[in-house]
Amino acid sequence: MPGFLLGPPTVPLLGNAHIFPTAAPHYKFTEWARQYGGIYSLKLGTSTVVVLTDAVAARELLDKQSETTSDRPKFYIAELVTQGKHMTVSHYNSTWKTMRKAVTTILTQKAVAEHLPIQYAEAIHLAYNLLRAPQDFYTEVQRFSHSVILSVIYGKRAPRYDAPQTAQFFHVLREWNALAEPGSSVLIDFFPILKLVPERWAKWKRQCMQLRRMQRAMYSALLGETEDRLRRGEENGSYMEVLLGRQKELNMDDEMKLYFGATMLEAGSDTTSIWFQTFFLILAANSDAQKKAQSEIDRVVGEDRMPTLDDLEHMPYVRALILEMHRFRPNNPLSIPHCTQAPREYNGYVIPPGTMIIVNLWGIFQDPELYEDPEKFFPDRYLITENGTKPGVDASALRHNLPFGHGRRICPGIHLAESSININVMNLLWAFDVKPETDAAGNPIPVDTLAYLGGLAPAPAPFKCKITPRTAAKAKIIEREYLAATETFSKFEVGLSPEEKEFVARSRVPMDF
Numbered sequence: 001m002p003g004f005l006l007g008p009p010t011v012p013l014l015g016n017a018h019i020f021p022t023a024a025p026h027y028k029f030t031e032w033a034r035q036y037g038g039i040y041s042l043k044l045g046t047s048t049v050v051v052l053t054d055a056v057a058a059r060e061l062l063d064k065q066s067e068t069t070s071d072r073p074k075f076y077i078a079e080l081v082t083q084g085k086h087m088t089v090s091h092y093n094s095t096w097k098t099m100r101k102a103v104t105t106i107l108t109q110k111a112v113a114e115h116l117p118i119q120y121a122e123a124i125h126l127a128y129n130l131l132r133a134p135q136d137f138y139t140e141v142q143r144f145s146h147s148v149i150l151s152v153i154y155g156k157r158a159p160r161y162d163a164p165q166t167a168q169f170f171h172v173l174r175e176w177n178a179l180a181e182p183g184s185s186v187l188i189d190f191f192p193i194l195k196l197v198p199e200r201w202a203k204w205k206r207q208c209m210q211l212r213r214m215q216r217a218m219y220s221a222l223l224g225e226t227e228d229r230l231r232r233g234e235e236n237g238s239y240m241e242v243l244l245g246r247q248k249e250l251n252m253d254d255e256m257k258l259y260f261g262a263t264m265l266e267a268g269s270d271t272t273s274i275w276f277q278t279f280f281l282i283l284a285a286n287s288d289a290q291k292k293a294q295s296e297i298d299r300v301v302g303e304d305r306m307p308t309l310d311d312l313e314h315m316p317y318v319r320a321l322i323l324e325m326h327r328f329r330p331n332n333p334l335s336i337p338h339c340t341q342a343p344r345e346y347n348g349y350v351i352p353p354g355t356m357i358i359v360n361l362w363g364i365f366q367d368p369e370l371y372e373d374p375e376k377f378f379p380d381r382y383l384i385t386e387n388g389t390k391p392g393v394d395a396s397a398l399r400h401n402l403p404f405g406h407g408r409r410i411c412p413g414i415h416l417a418e419s420s421i422n423i424n425v426m427n428l429l430w431a432f433d434v435k436p437e438t439d440a441a442g443n444p445i446p447v448d449t450l451a452y453l454g455g456l457a458p459a460p461a462p463f464k465c466k467i468t469p470r471t472a473a474k475a476k477i478i479e480r481e482y483l484a485a486t487e488t489f490s491k492f493e494v495g496l497s498p499e500e501k502e503f504v505a506r507s508r509v510p511m512d513f
């Protein structure tokens with residue numbers, strides 16, 4: 001006899017809407033999980049939300065039954081802005097399938113290996129910029145992530161964060177994130193009557209239209225640049241060149257082409273950069289783990305060269321540190337919600353079609369039944385057991401790429417993200433010491449590792465830390481490698497603004513470190 005899921009008590013009409021958390025919802029969802037169990041439900045109006053704080057349930061429903069649990073929930077704001085063409089939030093339909101097929105061809109492990117030269121070069125540029133302006137680390141990691149994906153997709157790099165096109169991209173991205181923030185958008189989805197509010201009283205409708213105009217102008221300009229280069233016979237192997245040649249075969253209309261680029265740039269720029277902002281935050285708070293990782297890197301790499309990806313297999317502690325980073329502060333604490341397209345039954349519970357399914361990664365990774373002292377940053381746990389859990393615990397539903405999601409919606413950028421993470425973690429630990437900022441009396445000002453902004457992928461609230469080269473010799477090696485990467489960069493230094501050209505030229509004048 002099927003049963004119904006437990007959850008917080010509801011009130012007529014609203015269900016749980018009056019207690020639905022709008023800021024940092026993963027905390028409340030985790031609190032409820034400890035009370036109602038690893039799978040419970042919430043009601044928002046007439047709709048149902050199921051929260052999974054249980055890796056087994058997530059695997060059974062989202063990995064194993066992926067053909068009926070890969071839809072995304074209704075998202076009216078995204079519909080207005082992108083007309084259903086943004087792959088990350090698009091419904092599980094033919095548009096999504098076309099775009100997913102296109103993305104899979106560029107981001108396979110083999111294809112990503114071909115992008116490694118520009119990833120290495122950008123990682124060296126990141127280290128070089130940190131020598132010159134360490135206080136800008138927060139925006140510099142954004143520039144790095146953006147430049148890598150911009151080169152892969154549009155064949156041009158972003159050498160400077162505050163150059164007009166790059167600044168505009170991050171401005172539009174911030175507007176989009178703010179508008180799509182679960183707090184503001186969820187109510188419209190669950191109480192559709194709000195859609196009828198006329199535009200003059202609904203500021204969010206005007207904001208959606210303005211954002212749509214900004215997005216279309218920006219992505220049309222980028223696409224136009226690629227088309228012009230193609231016409232001039234100046235191809236440089238970017239994915240948009242391939243796509244323009246195979247548009248008919250891939251069955252993409254112009255709007256899909258535009259939003260395909262948008263999805264990739266947004267997903268590729270925001271995520272990896274948040275990972276690195278968190279990395280600096282955690283290093284500033286954990287000097288012991290930092291020193292342990294540095295001594296392993298020094299043993300494997302030495303003083304005379306920078307690390308390479310081949311070195312990583314000889315660095316168990318650094319690999320453990322990366323896994324612990326993903327567990328301790330997952331980029332998407334609630335992954336990205338899925339939605340059922342058919343009735344499901346799990347463990348005797350009924351899940352109706354159209355149910356939003358949220359995987360509470362935060363709650364899973366902070367579960368004291370699974371992890372010893374889960375609130376402690378402790379990379380060694382991944383040296384003790386494969387999944388970092390307490391010895392003897394059933395961890396068969398955990399996997400190292402759990403922070404990248406589930407089933408057919410699993411992050412297609414996983415290989416690109418992993419190479420960026422692996423290269424930079426080794427480089428940065430090899431090259432720099434990261435410490436808390438000090439006050440006027442020289443006392444360290446502790447960082448707050450729980451101070452985060454909002455959104456589905458919350459970034460650490462801006463913070464200060466001290467990033468200093470570990471030795472002058474290492475600084476010189478970074479500079480040498482940066483100058484040697486000029487040839488790799490030059491292929492992607494196309495269509496640069498005067499500010500960017502001037503910046504690039506200035507950055508290639510050797511400094512006295």
Ligand code: HEM
Nearest residue numbers: 088267268271275331332335336404405406409411413417
């Ligand atoms: C630290 C880095 C990253 C993390 C932790 C991450 C995590 C995620 C997660 C949790 C999802 C949702 C999966 C699901 O619905 O089950 C996702 C989706 C997605 N990610 Fe990533 N991601 C990262 C980097 C990237 C990069 C570099 C790219 C692009 C180059 C990318 C492109 C995408 C796209 C396009 C989707 C939507 C997939 C779909 O809906 O079918 N991600 N990512």
